[in-house]
Amino acid sequence: MLLDKYLMVPVCPEQLGGLPTPRVPAEIQNDGKVLKESGEDVTEIFLKGAKEVLQLAKLYKIKFAVLKEGSPSCGSHFVYDGTFNATKIKGEGIAAGLLRKNGIKVFSEDEIEELIDEIEQD
Numbered sequence: 001m002l003l004d005k006y007l008m009v010p011v012c013p014e015q016l017g018g019l020p021t022p023r024v025p026a027e028i029q030n031d032g033k034v035l036k037e038s039g040e041d042v043t044e045i046f047l048k049g050a051k052e053v054l055q056l057a058k059l060y061k062i063k064f065a066v067l068k069e070g071s072p073s074c075g076s077h078f079v080y081d082g083t084f085n086a087t088k089i090k091g092e093g094i095a096a097g098l099l100r101k102n103g104i105k106v107f108s109e110d111e112i113e114e115l116i117d118e119i120e121q122d
Contacts, residue, residue, distance in 0.1 A: 002112075006119070009060055011035065013073040013095040020036025028072045029082040034094065037084045046073055049075035057104055064115060065099050069108040077106045 002008060015021060019042070026036045026046070034046045050073065057065065067074030074094035080086065096106050107115045 002073065002119075007060065009056060009062065011053050013049030013053045013093075014046065014071075015049070016052035017045040017047075019025040019045055019049075022096070025084065026072050027080045027082045034072050035082070038062045044078070049073060053095050054098050054102055057099060062104060064105050064107065064118065065096075066107050066109060066112070066115060067093070067096050069110060076106045076111075085109060090104060115119070 012021070014023065024038070024043050026034050026037050029060060032043075033041055034043045056062070066070050067076050069075055070078060070080060070088065071093050072079055073093045075091065076096045077090065077092070078088045079091040079093055081089045085096055085119040092100070092106075100106050107118075
């Protein structure tokens, strides 16, 4: 089990940005903004949360991240298309992109086996 061998730091970028749990859905739009279904722009909250996660990753010298697929913060391969119709498109969430740009390898919760292979090669 990963927890037995490695330090794991559970975080939620959306919570770190200041959003409550539970929260209403938000999706990334074509222009890169993150909006709630009501139209409220929460982009800055998502950016703040992503920066907080990156700061923690650097502090703990994190090399790998397992993130929730589809999330506007954590989607590693797909996000929802911004129409709130449950349509998935290729893309990445705000935090996932920031982590990748800073050299952290990002995996979805569906890629645990790939992560283990990567760790063993590291």
